Amino acid sequence: MAAAPGTAASAAGGAASPAGAAVPAVIRTSGLTKRFRGGQLAVDGLDLTVPGGSVFGFLGPNGSGKTTTIRMLMGLIAPTSGAASVLGSPMPQSVSAVLPRVGALIEGPALYGFLSGRDNLVRFDAADPTADPRTRSRRVAEALDRVGLAAAAGKKARAYSLGMKQRLGLASALLRPRELLVLDEPTNGLDPQGMREIRALVREVAAEGTTVFLSSHLLDEIEQVCTHAAVMSRGRLVVQGTVAELAAGARGRLVVRTPDAAEAVRVLAAHGVADLRTTGDRVDGETPAEAAADPDALLPKLCAALVEAGVRVRSFGTERGSLEDAFVALTGEGFDVAG
Amino acid sequence: MSQAEAATAAVPAPVPRGPRPRTVPGVLALFRSELSITFRRLRTLALLAILAALPVLIGVVVKVETGGSGGGGGPAFIAQVTQNGLFLVFTSLAVTLPVFLPMAVGVVAGDAVAGEAASGTLRYLLVAPAGRTRLLAAKFCAALAFCAAATLTVALAALATGAALFPLGRVTLLSGESVPFGEALLRALLIAGVVALSLAGLAALGLFVSTLTGSGIAAMATTVGLVITVQILDGIPQLHAVQPWLFPHYWLSFADLLRQPMYLDDVLRNLGLQGLYTAVFGAAAWARFTARDIAA
Numbered sequence A: 001m002a003a004a005p006g007t008a009a010s011a012a013g014g015a016a017s018p019a020g021a022a023v024p025a026v027i028r029t030s031g032l033t034k035r036f037r038g039g040q041l042a043v044d045g046l047d048l049t050v051p052g053g054s055v056f057g058f059l060g061p062n063g064s065g066k067t068t069t070i071r072m073l074m075g076l077i078a079p080t081s082g083a084a085s086v087l088g089s090p091m092p093q094s095v096s097a098v099l100p101r102v103g104a105l106i107e108g109p110a111l112y113g114f115l116s117g118r119d120n121l122v123r124f125d126a127a128d129p130t131a132d133p134r135t136r137s138r139r140v141a142e143a144l145d146r147v148g149l150a151a152a153a154g155k156k157a158r159a160y161s162l163g164m165k166q167r168l169g170l171a172s173a174l175l176r177p178r179e180l181l182v183l184d185e186p187t188n189g190l191d192p193q194g195m196r197e198i199r200a201l202v203r204e205v206a207a208e209g210t211t212v213f214l215s216s217h218l219l220d221e222i223e224q225v226c227t228h229a230a231v232m233s234r235g236r237l238v239v240q241g242t243v244a245e246l247a248a249g250a251r252g253r254l255v256v257r258t259p260d261a262a263e264a265v266r267v268l269a270a271h272g273v274a275d276l277r278t279t280g281d282r283v284d285g286e287t288p289a290e291a292a293a294d295p296d297a298l299l300p301k302l303c304a305a306l307v308e309a310g311v312r313v314r315s316f317g318t319e320r321g322s323l324e325d326a327f328v329a330l331t332g333e334g335f336d337v338a339g
Numbered sequence B: 001m002s003q004a005e006a007a008t009a010a011v012p013a014p015v016p017r018g019p020r021p022r023t024v025p026g027v028l029a030l031f032r033s034e035l036s037i038t039f040r041r042l043r044t045l046a047l048l049a050i051l052a053a054l055p056v057l058i059g060v061v062v063k064v065e066t067g068g069s070g071g072g073g074g075p076a077f078i079a080q081v082t083q084n085g086l087f088l089v090f091t092s093l094a095v096t097l098p099v100f101l102p103m104a105v106g107v108v109a110g111d112a113v114a115g116e117a118a119s120g121t122l123r124y125l126l127v128a129p130a131g132r133t134r135l136l137a138a139k140f141c142a143a144l145a146f147c148a149a150a151t152l153t154v155a156l157a158a159l160a161t162g163a164a165l166f167p168l169g170r171v172t173l174l175s176g177e178s179v180p181f182g183e184a185l186l187r188a189l190l191i192a193g194v195v196a197l198s199l200a201g202l203a204a205l206g207l208f209v210s211t212l213t214g215s216g217i218a219a220m221a222t223t224v225g226l227v228i229t230v231q232i233l234d235g236i237p238q239l240h241a242v243q244p245w246l247f248p249h250y251w252l253s254f255a256d257l258l259r260q261p262m263y264l265d266d267v268l269r270n271l272g273l274q275g276l277y278t279a280v281f282g283a284a285a286w287a288r289f290t291a292r293d294i295a296a
Helices: A005-012 A066-073 A095-101 A117-126 A133-146 A162-173 A192-207 A219-225 A243-249 A261-270 A289-293 A295-308 A323-331 B002-009 B024-040 B042-064 B087-096 B100-119 B121-127 B132-165 B181-198 B200-212 B216-234 B251-258 B265-291
Strands: A025-035 A041-051 A055-059 A081-086 A089-091 A102-105 A180-184 A211-216 A228-233 A236-242 A253-257 A274-279 A282-286 A315-319
Touching: A025 A066, A025 A211, A041 A066, A041 A211, A041 A228, A041 A236, A055 A066, A055 A192, A055 A219, A066 A081, A066 A180, A066 A211, A089 A095, A095 A102, A102 A162, A102 B121, A117 A133, A117 A162, A117 B024, A133 A162, A133 B024, A162 A180, A162 A192, A180 A192, A192 A211, A192 A219, A211 A219, A219 A243, A228 A243, A236 A243, A253 A261, A253 A295, A261 A274, A261 A282, A261 A295, A295 A315, B024 B042, B024 B132, B042 B087, B042 B100, B042 B132, B087 B100, B087 B132, B087 B181, B087 B251, B100 B121, B100 B132, B100 B200, B100 B216, B121 B132, B132 B181, B132 B200, B132 B265, B181 B200, B181 B251, B181 B265, B200 B216, B200 B265, B251 B265
Parallel strands: A055 A211, A055 A228, A102 A180, A180 A211
Antiparallel strands: A025 A041, A025 A081, A081 A089, A228 A236, A253 A282, A253 A315, A274 A282
């Protein structure tokens, strides 16, 4: 993907460097493929690179292979072919060395209904042989507090709502400081307030230097919290890059409002603006490729040309493309469940 | 945007990098956790309650029906119970060992891995990461602990019932000698230990079945079904060539410990057979579990 330094730097924020290449990859896969026993190809030749320090959105419709990829990265299932590395070590061979440094929420929470929320966390923490039993109760209390479950900690997990279960799952991923947090659809089942809290939590964790790998089928969620994103469709990687690059790939449109629409169209067409459309006093067209790379060079010239030609310009500007536009442009399909 | 600013304004404590060492208490924690989770399940407690009720039932029936000597019918040692309450321990173990104890062990061992796979907690244990070999070892230890707890439950309930309903005192062994009550009690403890170990092979078998499926119910039913099938095979005379290799074949040999001197041949064969089953099915469970895709 061609770099767009100006926009990428502003979006990448925090510790992540805009270039991306200087930061070692936290997750890297090459040709990662999973064919299930039924013959169904769930993941097909995936080449994914998640830079350290990023909040990486892993986007795709339900059934596009996101969860299968995450299961392979976490060593739960073995790839049919290809290789994956997490935190610099090959998976699934290095599961015991790598996973204590990784917190994960995979395909929804799973809990022991007959245990309290607190005892569920104690159980999952006891499963990690590198976790210190002496600090266990303190870490469990902190994790519960962090996801807002401190008050319900003593309640049996079977009495939890889906949102509370989701929070408890997040708490188990946050039992220890993690270098990588893998969150598969973390806002499923949460109300809008809960979603906002989880997003705030993700930003907070990322600010501590944790790389966050976040899968979602909600475009605006990715757009709100992620610095980088990859799009999956039918088991294949469609595109990956910074969110700014991807949105730029959606080719923002140039919008001019003027009573002299016909004249404006003529001038803009002469300056290389394609796909011009007129709706009442609004003229919009595809921003030329050079404008995306260097908006200061071309756009003022266009504006000046319009004014020189006597077009009464009421407003002149660009509308940035959204990730959703990018997705539709890239896949040529709506955001529905993949068959 | 204000949320993001608030979050970054808090001084972030940097996350430590690099490998984290495993510690001995950390490794053992899963074994303790497994024990606690096994004995906190309502199902486990219900099974133990049923096992505790059986000796009481037998004791009461024997007490009520005394006098009408049915001519030596019924389970082993039942005729001696009225003379000495301690024999209720042996009777109860002889009654529960062929059916109730293996069913309880089959439920617990069969559900061990499959139940966690069905509920999805297995994936969180594995990404913790519990380690597949360590998790299986912890599950087997917990299953063995349940074998011991189940056997002790039967023995203690029988001892309490026997003491309440029948006289205690010097015990006449099967070979005719009379030994003090204290020594007989020690033998009862030894027998309980042997009975518990008799179930080890089944626990390993149940654990293996448990790694084959993602359904706890299916694994439990299969294990209990296997117990019943093997018991039937063990009773068909035409199959005498294979019967010494069936895991319940020497189960009732514990009675040989009530002779003076103790007759150990079959007891040792039983323990050896249990060791063999544990090794074979433990290895099979390990091979299966460490190679399996956890897709639930």
